[in-house]
Amino acid sequence: MQAGVIKDERTRKYLPWLGALAIFMQALDATILNTGLPSIAKSLGESPLEMQSVIVSYTLTVALLIPLSGWLADRFGTKRIFILAVGLFSLGSVFCSISNTLDQLVLARIFQAIGGAMMVPVARLTLIYAYPKDQLLKVINFITIPGLIGPMLGPAVGGFLVEKLSWHWIFLINVPVGLIAVLVAKSIIPNFTNKVGRFDLLGWILFSGGLTMLTLVIEKWNSPTISTIQLIMLCLLAVLMGVAYVYYARRAKDPLIKLDLFKITTLRLGLIGNLVTRFGIGGMPLMIPLLLQVGYGYSAMYAGMMMIPQALSNLVSRNFVVPIVRRFGYRSTLITNTILTGLLISCFFFITPNTPYWVIIILMIGNGAFNAIQFTSMNTISLADLDQETSSEGNSLLSVTQQLAVSLGISLSAMVLMIFQNSAVAVSSDQIAVFRYTFLVMGLITVLSSFVFTKLDKDAGASMSGKREYGDKS
Template sequence: MIIGCALFMELLDSTAVLTALPQLAADFGEPSVRMNLVVTLYLLAVAMFIPLSGWLAERLGPRRVFIASILLFVFSSLACAASSALWQLALARFFQGMAGALMVPVGQVILLRWSSKRDLLRAMAYLTMPALLGPVFGPPLGGMLVTWLSWHWIFLVNLPIGLLGIYLVLRHVPNYPGQASQTLDLRGFLLGSPALACLVLAFETLGHGSLNRTWSCLLLAIGVLFAGLYVRHARRTTAPLLDLSLLRIATFGLVLNGGFLFRLGAAALPFLLVLLFQVGYGLSALEAGLMTFAGGAGALLIKFISVPLARRFGFRRLLVYNTLLASLSMAACALLSADTSPLLVMLMLFAGGLSRSLQMTAMGALTYADIPAERSSSAATLSATSVQISMSLAVCVAAMLLGLIQLLGGHTQPSAGDIQLTLLAMSLICLASVLVFRRLEGD
């Protein structure tokens, strides 16, 4: 729960800040379009420093790196709140992204070393709970803080959470030793980090239209080029920064690939739902954010029965059939209209939250089921990289599909029908992960 709460703090902050962008633009006297720097530099730092997380955990010890990342997140949050100009805030957000990039994979490394295989599913259930709740609570909390207090409190709320987290880590988390002999794959870092940074920024800017499409496509091309060079390098070196040989471990490779497809479809749901509620229902941004609480409640409830379900049905059957349920619940959101009862909407979101949360928990545990302890850092780094790319690509794909459907319909603004068709298309992408999960062993 300590590690999960650190993850919750990071995800809460990254989603809450989106609601404050208009007020930040007004306070700094900047055009609204320039406020994308606050989001872009954060994502850039996350993409750049995720590959380093596993090496740092092995070199310095995971607890030391975890505490340092929380401290960096707390101090950069304070710097964000103290900012009086856009360049100051953007720089502070870059350091926040750096801290977040280290916090998540290193927390998983601690968990993998501490948990036995028997307890791994239960541990992952607690870890993924904050990961699912952070994006749910972030937008409404950000809206309330900005409306009732000021944008500074979006960052200041991290201080007590972070300091309490450091105290609890020092008190309860074991201090696993580092390995001084661990050498850095510098060439891999110089190839892998630019590849990830360019790919994530390309997907983000294509999705939100915050950059000219020519520049976004150029970023995408550079990212693909560096990624290709990194794959070539990783095959020739004995200790690569992102160890792609882990994909040969059947459970790890299949769950990573299936999970990528699942998140590619499912991660676009919050973006599309808020858009549907605002366009189709005419709700405010805060009201639309509050409607998504039902999904968070479902995500929380399923954690208490996920372990018995996995033991009863087995991972393969659970992942296959639950993917069908998650895809259906996502497709059902396309049937919503302005006349739909709010109670029915909340029940549908609750059911969807149940299935998506169960899927994340099962994937999280099975990902590391056959990973040797000495390779846990490399596995956590590669998994976090896959998650980061799939989450960024999800909104990009959804936004591009929505734009295409809108263009074919001849609409200048997206209609409720356009968003509903996009929801159906993304649910089919989510459903495609069944083809991967079916290849898991029956036992």
């Protein structure tokens, strides 16, 4: 079936729910894992402050394989690839559940990520092909709302499973959800295809190699197994591979990522904003559970229960994203919301061992609300000016950027955390001081990232937000 707006009413009605189910699976997996990391670390004999490799291995693998997912979906059809993706993700979850060492768990997460790299991007690509642009903002916003049930259930369910059973069960919960997604996909999702050329293997090697080297530099900077010279060499190799890809892409007929895409202003600024903003925000899903369990000494279940207000706030706030963007436009919304998000993250600096738990909950509620506006706005402005020819590649590039930013954000926050852990801050009487200073740095990074959105035009994304029409009517 060639890509185009679908007319079947049943498919139009239920297709967004399938996209929401895919997001639910990933969100549930991520939030359950974040809450369970301290317990996993204890079981495997590792430090909970150095468990970021379990998350980074997944997000980095997803980032590297997403370009392939777009090509596979266009070549073999969105339906076939989506079902394959869910199957691999579910099987990978089983492998994670039977892991007995950290290395085994990291390898299982990489396998799981092979399915995750295709699951959500292909679902979103199907929606881009299936709905007209003036409906896309509402559809994309809708699929994230049911998907937020995962973050609400994840922390509490993860804490319950870790305490009452074992951490292995936090992965097995993906399996029944995956089976439901496969059954629904067989009868609902259209098998859209597009004409594509050969996959750009050389471009993929250069692009993915550069990203991998960069992530390794951030990940291994403090590792005793790697020397300073080796780190410098990895950094130089990352830069060389990046430069080589740019040189190659300018001359290749069908490169992995066409550099002409960056001429689309809304896409370019949306991608840059996604990247630099998540340098600060991206570490929060790792930092908050560690703060609650390692800093405050809460149990996994109690820490999971305290995460629910943040997820609920995120869910409720998404209902206000469309009217906010229509009223103020993308530019003003993103500048203001990014600054407020950074200031709120910085407020975690002022918590102490004597801070009441309800103060932390208020901060987490605010964080959930601002994140809802931030992520939905950044994602939709990136897609605003894409057409039929650029939708697949633009969508893949957005997904790559998101996953890369999450990976780098987690690695960066873990690096900052370890810097303070090894400094004079760690020997103070305040056990939470290491986390406080890390939150301060992350907040400042987020505030500074708002500068990117000042480059947006006043009417940027008007075709999606409807602000121009809104203004004409008023």
